[in-house]
Amino acid sequence: xxxxxxxxMNQVVKRFDMLEAQMAAGPAPDVYxxxxxxxxxxxxxxxxxxxxxxxxxxxxDLEAMLSDKGTDAxxxxxxxxxxPDVEERIDNLQREIQILLLPKDAADERNxxxxxxxxxxxxxxxxxxGDLYRMYERYAASKGWRFEVASASDGDAGGFKEIIAxxxxxxxxxxxxxxxxxxxxxxxxxxxxxxxxxxxxxxxAVLPEAExxxxxxxxxxxxxxxxxxxxxxxxxVNTTDSAVRITHLPTGIxxxxxxxxxxxNRARAMQILRARLYDMERxxxxxxxxxxxxxxxxxxxxxxxxxxxxxxxxxxxxxRINLTLYKLDRVMMGELDEVVSALIxxxxxxxxxxxxxxG
Numbered sequence: 001x002x003x004x005x006x007x008x009m010n011q012v013v014k015r016f017d018m019l020e021a022q023m024a025a026g027p028a029p030d031v032y033x034x035x036x037x038x039x040x041x042x043x044x045x046x047x048x049x050x051x052x053x054x055x056x057x058x059x060x061d062l063e064a065m066l067s068d069k070g071t072d073a074x075x076x077x078x079x080x081x082x083x084p085d086v087e088e089r090i091d092n093l094q095r096e097i098q099i100l101l102l103p104k105d106a107a108d109e110r111n112x113x114x115x116x117x118x119x120x121x122x123x124x125x126x127x128x129x130g131d132l133y134r135m136y137e138r139y140a141a142s143k144g145w146r147f148e149v150a151s152a153s154d155g156d157a158g159g160f161k162e163i164i165a166x167x168x169x170x171x172x173x174x175x176x177x178x179x180x181x182x183x184x185x186x187x188x189x190x191x192x193x194x195x196x197x198x199x200x201x202x203x204x205a206v207l208p209e210a211e212x213x214x215x216x217x218x219x220x221x222x223x224x225x226x227x228x229x230x231x232x233x234x235x236x237v238n239t240t241d242s243a244v245r246i247t248h249l250p251t252g253i254x255x256x257x258x259x260x261x262x263x264x265n266r267a268r269a270m271q272i273l274r275a276r277l278y279d280m281e282r283x284x285x286x287x288x289x290x291x292x293x294x295x296x297x298x299x300x301x302x303x304x305x306x307x308x309x310x311x312x313x314x315x316x317x318x319x320r321i322n323l324t325l326y327k328l329d330r331v332m333m334g335e336l337d338e339v340v341s342a343l344i345x346x347x348x349x350x351x352x353x354x355x356x357x358x359g
Contacts, residue, residue, distance in 0.1 A: 004097060009049050016046040045100040052093040059086045102351050107208035107282065108174035113275045114206055117162045118155065119182065121200020126155025128185045128309075129202040131332060133163050136176075138334025145169030150268050151257055164272065166209070173208045178320075178343040180206050181306035188312070197312060201305075209271070210278035217274065223247045224266065244269050248277065321346045 019039045023032060065071050065079045116132050118125035140147040146168040153161040167176065184201045225245045243258035244265035255273045257265035308317045314328045316339070323342050325331065331339065 004094060005101065008101065009097070012042055013046055013049055016042055045097065048093055048097050048100060052090065052097060055086055055090045055093060059083070059090060062086060098352065099348055102348060107177075109171055110173045111166065111168040111209040112173045112176050112206050113150070113209060113272055114165045114167055114176065114179075115162070115204070116160065116164075117203045117205075118160065119201035119203050121185075121198065123155060123157040123159075124185075124189045124198055125200040125202055126159035126161050127157065127189075128159065128183075128200055129161070129163065130155070130159030131185075132183060132202055132204065133160060133165070135332050135334055135336070136165075136167075136179075139336045140167055140169070140334075142334055143169060143172075143175070145172055150272065166271070168209075173206070174344075175340050176206045177208075178340070178347070179204050179306075181304045184305055184308045186308065186310045186312070205279075207275040207279040208282070210274040215274045215277045215281070217248070217270070217277070221249050222273075223249060246270065246273055248273055251277070251280070253277065318343070 016039065019035050023035050023039065026032075027035065062079045062083050066076060066083075071079070114136060116129045116136075118129040121128070137147050146166075148166050148168075150164040150166055152163040155161050182201050182203055184199060186197055186199050188195055189198050223246070225247075227243045227245065242265060243256065245254060245256045246266070246269045247254045253273060253276050255269040255276070257269040257272075306318065306320055308315075308319070309328060309332075310317070311328065313326070315324060315326050316328050316331050317324045318339060321342055323339065325338065327335075
């Protein structure tokens, strides 16, 4: 039997009933939206808690029937047959509730900014960065997310030296956040005549999109330069004086945008700058929280090698959780769910272990 925090469960149910009553009272639209958002966040948890209480009552009734000497043989046999099923249902519900009670990452439901950069390996690294970009684009399409290129710098032989995209939809950051790190590829490049396998790499960074209320950027802390867009933006650039570079003076973070409109570039560059500053704040807070132990899947360090894509063997290996799949072709087509689910499960297991050691 799993030990659950019953006081906390009672508080959640009480809060849910209160929200329901407040919403039924017809509050102002902006208040209603706020209440409905919180209501939706805990709805699944409350449904499981009520289901668990029903199953526990059912088990108590069966046990009372079995301990009552007056129960006839037929009823006793039925109760004995039903009891294991009810106990199994209780075990499953307790596990589900335990996971739903885990501390939530406040950024999980946010949209994300996905940055992919070619690493070691020259042209082959840029081609691999392009392959990763298409993999994430297909994965986003399978989830019904919106995927938009913010800026791109083309590789000399194809692919990208760097590409930044915004991904919008339900639970985007929760699904993509464990993709940050170094992705390594092993394959025979198309340009390689001798058939030798080369190893190259690309770096992925996934940042939760930040609102203006999350990060206050003071006008005196930034320098904005406008310039003529050059070829560095590849096919996504025109030749007007539309490129915008924003430098955040306190941190030295620099964002360049070179799309069609200067106004759009400024807005997009501010969006990316805000996300990078927010990510920096989150990383600092995570380090402070986990100075005694790490409860994340990997450290989130951009320099950490997290995954290898071995094309000759059709093998994908995630080094953080020792997951190996021999269906690399399917993964590259955007079928990432198995990998993402395994990473989320591992993260939840670590959080549960941390809670156990705290208790």
